[in-house]
Amino acid sequence: MRIRTCILTAVFSTAIASFASADVTGKVTLDGKAPEMKTIDMSGVKECASQHPDPVSEEVVVAGDKGELANVVISVKTEDPASLGGEMSKEEAVLTQKACMYTPHVLALMVGQQMAIRNDDPFLHNVHSLAQTNPAFNFAQPNKDPGKKVDPPKAAEVIKVKCDVHPWMSAWIVVLDNPFFAVSGEDGKFAIRNLPDGDYTLQAWQEKYGTQEQKVTVKDGKAEVNFTFKADAAMAPNADGAKLAAAKTIDSSCCDTTVKPVAVAQK
Numbered sequence: 001m002r003i004r005t006c007i008l009t010a011v012f013s014t015a016i017a018s019f020a021s022a023d024v025t026g027k028v029t030l031d032g033k034a035p036e037m038k039t040i041d042m043s044g045v046k047e048c049a050s051q052h053p054d055p056v057s058e059e060v061v062v063a064g065d066k067g068e069l070a071n072v073v074i075s076v077k078t079e080d081p082a083s084l085g086g087e088m089s090k091e092e093a094v095l096t097q098k099a100c101m102y103t104p105h106v107l108a109l110m111v112g113q114q115m116a117i118r119n120d121d122p123f124l125h126n127v128h129s130l131a132q133t134n135p136a137f138n139f140a141q142p143n144k145d146p147g148k149k150v151d152p153p154k155a156a157e158v159i160k161v162k163c164d165v166h167p168w169m170s171a172w173i174v175v176l177d178n179p180f181f182a183v184s185g186e187d188g189k190f191a192i193r194n195l196p197d198g199d200y201t202l203q204a205w206q207e208k209y210g211t212q213e214q215k216v217t218v219k220d221g222k223a224e225v226n227f228t229f230k231a232d233a234a235m236a237p238n239a240d241g242a243k244l245a246a247a248k249t250i251d252s253s254c255c256d257t258t259v260k261p262v263a264v265a266q267k
Contacts, residue, residue: 024192024216024223028072028184028204032231034063035208040168047123048100048166058168059105060208068188069206069229071106073174075181076192077201077213085196086179094118094147095161095171097125102161102171106207108183110176111155116147126164133157134175138164158205172207197221209233 037057042048062070078084093109095102098120109115117127119141128138135151153175163169182190192202197218204212204227216225 023221024180024195024202024218024225026074026190026225026227027188028069028074028190028206028227028229029188030061030063030067030069030231031228032067034061034067034231037061042100042166042168045100045166047121051099056101061206062105062186064186064188068186070184070186070188071104071206072184072190072227072229073106073108073176073181073205074184074190074192074227075108075176075203075205076178076195077203078178081178084178084180086194088113088179092116092147095127095173096120097127097141097163097169100125100166100169102163102169104171104183106172106174106183108174108176108181109153110179110181112152114149114152115173116149117141117145118147119143119145124165125169128162128164129173130160130162131157131173134159174205195223204229 037060040056040058042052042056059071064070076084088110092114093107094116095104095107096118097103100121117137119125122144124140124142126138126140129136131137131153133155134153134157137150139148141148153173155175156177157175159173159175161171161173180192180195182192184190195218197220199215199217202214202216202225204214206229209229212227212229214225214227216223
C-alpha cells in the first residue's frame with residue numbers, strides 16, 4: 001500500500017509540474033510580398049566566391065513562399081526580470097563565420113551568458129561589434145578558430161556586428177534580460193520553453209520592421225501566439241534603432257592594423 005501511495009504521489013506531482021510551466025509556441029508571418037534582397041557580390045574575393053556556386057542574397061528579410069518569416073526574436077517583456085525565474089542557458093552562444101557569412105544571422109542570448117566567435121574559414125576575418133552598453137569587441141581571426149571567447153554581455157541590447165574585411169558580412173546579437181526567448185526558424189515557427197503560467201507581454205523584434213508586442217495568457221502548460229509583419233511597412237522607430245543609428249565607430253587602434261577592407265568588384 002505504501003509503495004502504491006508513493007507511486008500515485010509521484011504521478012500527481014509530475015502532473016502538477018507539467019502544468020506549472022509552459023511552452024509558448026507560435027509562428028511569425030510576413031503579410032505581403034517580401035522585399036527583394038540584394039544579391040551579394042563576392043567576385044572580388046576569390047576565397048569567398050568559390051564557396052558559393054549559387055548567388056547569395058542579403059538576409060535582412062528571410063521569408064518563405066507562404067510568408068514564413070525567419071530571424072525574428074520573440075521574448076518576454078518585463079520590468080522585473082528576476083520575478084520570472086528560470087535559468088540562464090549553460091550552453092555557449094556561438095557566432096560563426098562560414099563561407100564569408102555570419103551564422104546565425106541573428107544570435108539571441110541572455111545577459112551573463114557565455115559567448116564565443118568561431119571562424120570556419122581558413123583565411124582572415126574581422127569581427128567588429130558596435131555595442132554601446134556592453135563591452136565592445138573588434139579583433140581579427142586570421143585562420144580557422146574553434147571559438148574565441150568574448151566578454152559575456154552585461155545588459156540587454158541589440159548589437160550590430162560587421163566584418164571590416166568583407167563589407168557585406170553583417171549579423172545581430174540580441175541580448176535579453178531573461179531566459180524566456182526564441183528566434184523564429186525558416187518555417188517561421190518558434191517555441192519559448194518552460195514559461196510559468198500567467199499573463200505576459202511578448203515582443204517580437206525584426207531588424208527591418210522593428211518591434212511588435214502582444215499579450216498572452218499561459219494556462220495549463222501551453223499558450224500560442226502568432227505575429228504578423230506588413231511587408232510594405234517601414235521600420236518602426238525604437239530606442240534600439242536610435243542607439244544603433246547614433247553608434248560611433250569603435251577605435252580600432254587596439255586591433256590588428258593589417259585588417260583592411262577588401263575592394264569588392266561592382267557589377
